[in-house]
Amino acid sequence: MSCEGCEPQIVDYNSDTIFSWCTNCGNYAITAATKRALVAEGVTPKDAMLVYDIGCNGNGSDKIKGYRFHGLHGRALPFACGTALGNKNLTVIGSAGDGAVMSEGIGHLVHAIRNNYNLTFLIHNNANYALTKGQASATTKEHIPMNSSPDGVTADPMNIMSFVLALKPSFAARSFSGDVKHMTSMIRSGIQHNGFSVIEILQSCPSYNKATSHEWYQERVFNANEQEDYDISNLENARSIAEDLEEHVALGILYKDESKIPFSKRLKQRESYNTALVDEVKPFDVTKLFNKYR
Numbered sequence: 001m002s003c004e005g006c007e008p009q010i011v012d013y014n015s016d017t018i019f020s021w022c023t024n025c026g027n028y029a030i031t032a033a034t035k036r037a038l039v040a041e042g043v044t045p046k047d048a049m050l051v052y053d054i055g056c057n058g059n060g061s062d063k064i065k066g067y068r069f070h071g072l073h074g075r076a077l078p079f080a081c082g083t084a085l086g087n088k089n090l091t092v093i094g095s096a097g098d099g100a101v102m103s104e105g106i107g108h109l110v111h112a113i114r115n116n117y118n119l120t121f122l123i124h125n126n127a128n129y130a131l132t133k134g135q136a137s138a139t140t141k142e143h144i145p146m147n148s149s150p151d152g153v154t155a156d157p158m159n160i161m162s163f164v165l166a167l168k169p170s171f172a173a174r175s176f177s178g179d180v181k182h183m184t185s186m187i188r189s190g191i192q193h194n195g196f197s198v199i200e201i202l203q204s205c206p207s208y209n210k211a212t213s214h215e216w217y218q219e220r221v222f223n224a225n226e227q228e229d230y231d232i233s234n235l236e237n238a239r240s241i242a243e244d245l246e247e248h249v250a251l252g253i254l255y256k257d258e259s260k261i262p263f264s265k266r267l268k269q270r271e272s273y274n275t276a277l278v279d280e281v282k283p284f285d286v287t288k289l290f291n292k293y294r
């Protein structure tokens, strides 16, 4: 560990727990990018709250240091939002997969965007339920054989960014697990943004997602923010560029609206408060209550 009061280092976030992901899984790179972004933003582990969902992403919850919470399937967002509301001094990063977010937890995504809670949310989109061995999810492409549908999925696939953009988010970005530098930059921008930052990460899952491999994405992704005339405040343009998930797959901050008021500023009742809720409850002894549920 680096010293108390020193700038954080990557080593501060390193855990001794042995990684259990498959070889070449995109989760290794996502974890590396998360650590790099936190360090680059000067966030120490004691100021970071990392919330994980059930899924292969969730198996990363003990592979990194910081405060961590491993929630129920599809429910990472309520825990992350609650933490961000309770302690505004923490940097909150939630992680969940496409299965959890676009099915069980889809309502939470809708309302987190509407309320503009201040946190960064990483959607690990590997287009399947990987932890349970390759069942189709809402983002699996049509007609791709999966373990739950050997003759191919018949439902239309969902495009996460198109869905998110339809809800007028304050920050929407897309990245790719094959590019640690780009993911780091997107997560840093998400942390800096005052509001709900959604980052879809197109993630390779070499074990179960054969349709959109690392190489498949690598041949198709491009950085929209490198286009000279790309305007991140143009919602219609973002919607249009986000649609293509076949030929030219856009990465980058696709849309940002700084004028959307974060949740913390929406509550008139708390306008005069500078304290965090977690500090305000300190005078109350809740030990008895906790002990009741031990």
Ligand code: SF4
Pocket (backbone or CB within 6 Å): 020, 021, 022, 023, 024, 025, 026, 027, 056, 126, 130, 131, 204, 205, 206, 207, 208
């Ligand atoms: Fe990664 Fe897929 Fe293996 Fe899960 S099943 S650890 S997502 S490669």
